[in-house]
Amino acid sequence: MLTPEENKLVTEIGPDTPMGDLFRRFWIPVFHGRELTDPDGAPARTRLLGEHIVGFRDTSGRLGILEAACPHRGVDLSYGLNEENGLRCARCGWKFDVEGNCLEMPMEPDEEELKKTVKAVAYGVQEWGGLIWAYMGPKEESPERPEFEWGQLPEDHRSTLRWR
Ligand code: FES
DSSP states (O other): OHHHHHHHHHHHHHHTSHHHHHHSOOOOEEEEOOOOOOOOOOOOOEETOOOOOOOOOTTTTHHHHHEBBBBTTOOGGSSSOOOOEEEEEETOOOOOOOOEEEOTTTTTHHHHGGGGGGGGGEEEEEEEEEEEEEEOOOGGGGOOOOOEEEEEEHHHGOOOOOOO
């Protein structure tokens, strides 16, 4: 039987936990491709490895996965407006691109300088096999995405589902 300490070691997967660090070294399927089909469509929210994240497809079709908490005051970005190549926070309107760069800061007097100092947490993202995959580990150590056989089949030869 596991001790409480051993149980904690193998079950906690949040940031800065041993198992969390291990899982963050892999690409993980997080959204179904059907959840984020439309450019400028509604963002999708979920929880992965103990973190709330938001996915969106921007005007140009690029996918982004950001930490859901806005870097300004922590409002959930999944309530934001996905428009003109960025996700705009519902509270004060700061807008972030798929890489987490701050594009706009309405109402801030020194917007041009201030926005260079702010960045949303952006995770690695790829679409493959009908699924959207996230990588939450160190960018410089991102591994190859797994090439499962099912993902290489034509779309009409496979079925993918996501349970929530
Ligand atoms: S809380 Fe998001 S812009 Fe202020």
